[in-house]
Amino acid sequence: MVIFFIYASIVMICLMSCQVYYLLPNKSSFDKIVFRLLLVMLFHVSFAAIFIDIVKGYQYVDRGAPLGLLYGPILYFAFMAYEDKKPKVKTVFLHFTPFLIFLGIYFYFLTSEVFRVNFSKTYYFVLYSSFGLSWMIYPIFIMFKGRGLDIAMSNIKRIFYFSIILLLVLAAFILPLISAQFLTQIRNTSQLSTITIYMIMLFGAIIIYNYLLKELVDRKTVHSEFDFLNRPFPMVEAENPILELQMPNHKLTNYQDRVLNYLNQQPYLDPGFSLDTMVKDLKMSRSMISQFFKEYFKQNVLKTINSLRIEAVCKELEQPDFDMNIEELALRCGFSSRASFYRNFSLEKDCTPVEYREQIKSKLL
Incomplete structure (x- = not known):
């Protein structure tokens, strides 16, 4: 009876989360990955409920499914989306290769x-060992990759920390279980194992719902505060600097004034500058700042x-007495990063910094 309550709770929370997701304005890449995670969880729990507790005699259909290998890669790609990085197809295929291999065996x-x-015992042992390793390796990797994250900074960071904790708890639960009991006492421990695993999944569903609900409230507020931006707004001409605040604009809200005045101080010239720096300095939510930039x-x-940084580089290159190493x-x-600089400069100016300097020198002659 307890397990059915857990199943029903997960399904209900996932469906509520999907509804909140569809109400979100300006969905980010991170939001889309969270939605895919919800679909995986919804399918996973429905699959388990059907073949473990509803249809008798087919428990092996659920227990042999490699769905547990999806959660680590999803967490990784969510982290990439958080860092605003788009994964290559090769990278996606690489991370889902264990799942695809076990899917064929399944x-x-x-x-x-x-x-x-x-071979069922051997298959279960290898499969659940892979679950445990995946649930341990991915969270640890992301912990080291994002060790500078501040848990109090944003909803996204909180969801990462809780997801990491839940996956590590799952790994800590499943690895000792399979090493000590799985091959000999699977029938005695299966009910306890099922309840434990799906209770952790229930906590994960609650965390996702809480994240989406907070994002919905924040973005609805931002959308109303920046609603006038939906009307035509005089944008800066391409040949002019991207920031131009020489004269005050009465149309700007306090939020816009704060962001643009802040950017005019050129804090982005610090290599350590990021969106998180802006969140901390401006004391505005991450979603509010992101919304402003998009609008x-x-x-x-x-x-x-990066465009602002390239603009600053060009101003230096345009000085008649410029005499500095390009990397400096x-x-x-x-x-x-040298590679990042040259790549972004080429994208912005369609030439290298040296070529740009030569063009300026020819005009000065």
Whole structure:
């Protein structure tokens, strides 16, 4: 009876979360990955309820399914979306390769009774060991990758911390279980194992719902505060600097004034500058700042900041007495990576910094 209550709770919370997701304005890449996670959880719990507790005699259909191998990669790609990085197809395929391999074995496991009779224990052992390793490796990797994150900073960071904790708890639960009991006492421990795993999944569903609900409230507030931006707004001409606040604009709200005046102080020239720096300095929510950049600059925060940095580089290159190493200039203007600097400069100006300097020198002659 307890397990049915847990199943029903997860399904209900996932469906409520999906409804909140559809109400979200300006869905980010991170939001879309969270939605895919909800769909996986919804399918996973429905699959388990049907084959473990509703249809008798088919428990192996659920227990042999490699769905647990999806959660680690989803967490990883959510982290990439948080960092505003788009994964390559090769990277996506690489991270989902274990799932695809076990999926092929799983189909054979379902269709071959001989395989189930002779190798089911070995298959379960290898599969659940893979679950445990995936649930341990991905959270630890993300903990080190994002060790500078501040838990109090944003809803997204909170969801990462809680997700990491839940996956590590699952790993801590499943690895000792399979090493000590799985091969010999699976029937005695299966009910306890099922309840424990799906209770953790229930906590995960609650965390996701809480995140989406907070984001909905924040974004609805932001949308109403920046509603006038939906009307035509005089944008900066391409040949002029991206920031131009020489004269005060009575149309700007306090939020816009704060962001634009802040950017005019050029904090982005610090290589350590990021969206999180803006959140902390301006004491505005991450979603509010992101919304402003999308509405005002028509691009995301990272692209705008890189454009501003390239603009600062060009101003230096245009000086008649310019005499500085290009890499040193890139660092002074906020680029900590040489490759990132050259890539962004080429995208913005369709030439290299040296070529740009030569063009300026020819005009000065």
